[in-house]
Amino acid sequence: MATAISANKAELLAIADxxxxxxxxxxxxxxxxxxxAIQRAAKNRYGVENDIRAKLDPNSGDLRLWRVxxxxxxxxDYFKQVDLKGAQKLQKDAKIGDYIVDPLxxxxxxxxxxxxxxxxxxxxxxxxxxxRQFEEFKDRVGxxxxxxxxxxxxxxxxxxxxxxxxxxxxxxxxxxxxxxxxDRVRSIILNVRRENRGPQIFLSRAxxxxxxxxxxxxxPEIYDGIIEIKAAARDPGSRAKIGVISHxxxxxxxxxxxxxKGSRVQAVVQEMQGEKIxxxxxxxxxxxxxxxxxxxxxxxxxxxDEEDDxxxxxxxxxxxSLAIGRRGQNVRLASQLTGKAxxxxxxxxxxxxxxxxxVERSEMFQNELDVDETLAxxxxxxxxxxxxxxxxxxxxxxxxxxGFDEELAQELQSRAAEALERREEAxxxxxxxxxxxxxxxxxxxxxxxxxxxxxxxxxxxxxDLADLATDELVQxxxxxPRRRGNDSSxxxxxxxxxxxxxxxxxxxxxxxxxxxxxxxxxxxxxxxEEPAAAEAPAGEEDAVADSEQ
Numbered sequence: 001m002a003t004a005i006s007a008n009k010a011e012l013l014a015i016a017d018x019x020x021x022x023x024x025x026x027x028x029x030x031x032x033x034x035x036x037a038i039q040r041a042a043k044n045r046y047g048v049e050n051d052i053r054a055k056l057d058p059n060s061g062d063l064r065l066w067r068v069x070x071x072x073x074x075x076x077d078y079f080k081q082v083d084l085k086g087a088q089k090l091q092k093d094a095k096i097g098d099y100i101v102d103p104l105x106x107x108x109x110x111x112x113x114x115x116x117x118x119x120x121x122x123x124x125x126x127x128x129x130x131x132r133q134f135e136e137f138k139d140r141v142g143x144x145x146x147x148x149x150x151x152x153x154x155x156x157x158x159x160x161x162x163x164x165x166x167x168x169x170x171x172x173x174x175x176x177x178x179x180x181x182x183d184r185v186r187s188i189i190l191n192v193r194r195e196n197r198g199p200q201i202f203l204s205r206a207x208x209x210x211x212x213x214x215x216x217x218x219x220p221e222i223y224d225g226i227i228e229i230k231a232a233a234r235d236p237g238s239r240a241k242i243g244v245i246s247h248x249x250x251x252x253x254x255x256x257x258x259x260x261k262g263s264r265v266q267a268v269v270q271e272m273q274g275e276k277i278x279x280x281x282x283x284x285x286x287x288x289x290x291x292x293x294x295x296x297x298x299x300x301x302x303x304x305d306e307e308d309d310x311x312x313x314x315x316x317x318x319x320x321s322l323a324i325g326r327r328g329q330n331v332r333l334a335s336q337l338t339g340k341a342x343x344x345x346x347x348x349x350x351x352x353x354x355x356x357x358x359v360e361r362s363e364m365f366q367n368e369l370d371v372d373e374t375l376a377x378x379x380x381x382x383x384x385x386x387x388x389x390x391x392x393x394x395x396x397x398x399x400x401x402x403g404f405d406e407e408l409a410q411e412l413q414s415r416a417a418e419a420l421e422r423r424e425e426a427x428x429x430x431x432x433x434x435x436x437x438x439x440x441x442x443x444x445x446x447x448x449x450x451x452x453x454x455x456x457x458x459x460x461x462x463x464d465l466a467d468l469a470t471d472e473l474v475q476x477x478x479x480x481p482r483r484r485g486n487d488s489s490x491x492x493x494x495x496x497x498x499x500x501x502x503x504x505x506x507x508x509x510x511x512x513x514x515x516x517x518x519x520x521x522x523x524x525x526x527x528x529e530e531p532a533a534a535e536a537p538a539g540e541e542d543a544v545a546d547s548e549q
Contacts, residue, residue: 052065053068066102167200218267231337241279296322358380443516
């Protein structure tokens, strides 16, 4: 490349063609890089203050070099300006204000200039090559690609993809899989990012989508859209679950994915280093899908808690270990597959939990409503679990309970309303004791109990509340699936719950949280308007003073 600048016309074009073909970039980009290198070399020769241009004809190879100058009456900058007399020597019809061309003779390149030009061309070509790589791979995210292991650095595997390099980070590799330089590996393109050092192509062999794409390659019905993989979860290198559904009633989705004598699923298993795969029929009914997802364990009962977005699964005592799986693997994968937190209970645990809840609610009604144990237990047996339910339910619903009449129903509702008022007053006193300002009580949707919770979290003024983001205020708690039973060995499924937002336990929506925060911020804008309104012209102030006198 060092001789490229001083080469003859044919050689310049031949070099441009060769570089463009080798790097798979547009020939015009190489020509432009050469022109830029020549321009910079000419500036070093004639002075960097000059506005020098170079043009290399892409067909003939002819090189033109010139300086652009402005025609002025009086010259201030001799590098970029020329007077009218001097301009008309170059261009007869030149006039003041024109920009004209001053041709320059060809320049001879020494070793240093040739080396600098070479670096400029290389940099331009490298930038073009990186942009070409990004454009080629940015739309291929989610596609399976095969490459050759080029090197392993700090546990990360660098893969030669032919026209670019990709990297499989340590956390995206299949655990205990050994790869060596020269091995051919298949992976999914997870992400393509444009960075200063060039496009970064991130690959994965551990992502659930990698398994989905492998099935699409092995099962024609999935590729054709007849069978759809609705959900997938993986414990890479160990076990996986996929939920499948058929859009053709005559085709069994599970059987199609398994294949004749397991040939199709085995091909996927081998690619994923022996990872066991449970193929499960997907169902739009959450309870049915959860039962299927926990296979091979048998499930006795499923209870869905919509408010907390959790599912309670009751299994026979002898199925507990099977439902949980080794180190909680089965219930964890089922939770990922369904997108719900799952609690596993035995029949005995479920019975004990129901009995405990029954006693706690009965005692609450006895204390708050001042009724006897029988009446309190009757309310709980009919499905009432909170004072609000008793206070605000339709009167007929209470009156129709066996042994109740309208008078008793009215009395119960009255006592429930009084109990709620007492509770609200107690919360109000606690809130004030915590130092929570009364202004917060005017915010929409906030109850005294919520204000107490805010106060305990250190949020005591409108500014404190206004500084919060919506998710910091109302985001619900998220929890890993938990298990219960005799097996007390620690596992990842017993990790502590994510704390969520400050008021996450109250079930407020994002829209409500937004409205609360915007109401708390309203005084900021009012404070900005007041000084503007207070600024009156001096004449007006004098007029007011005169009128007062």
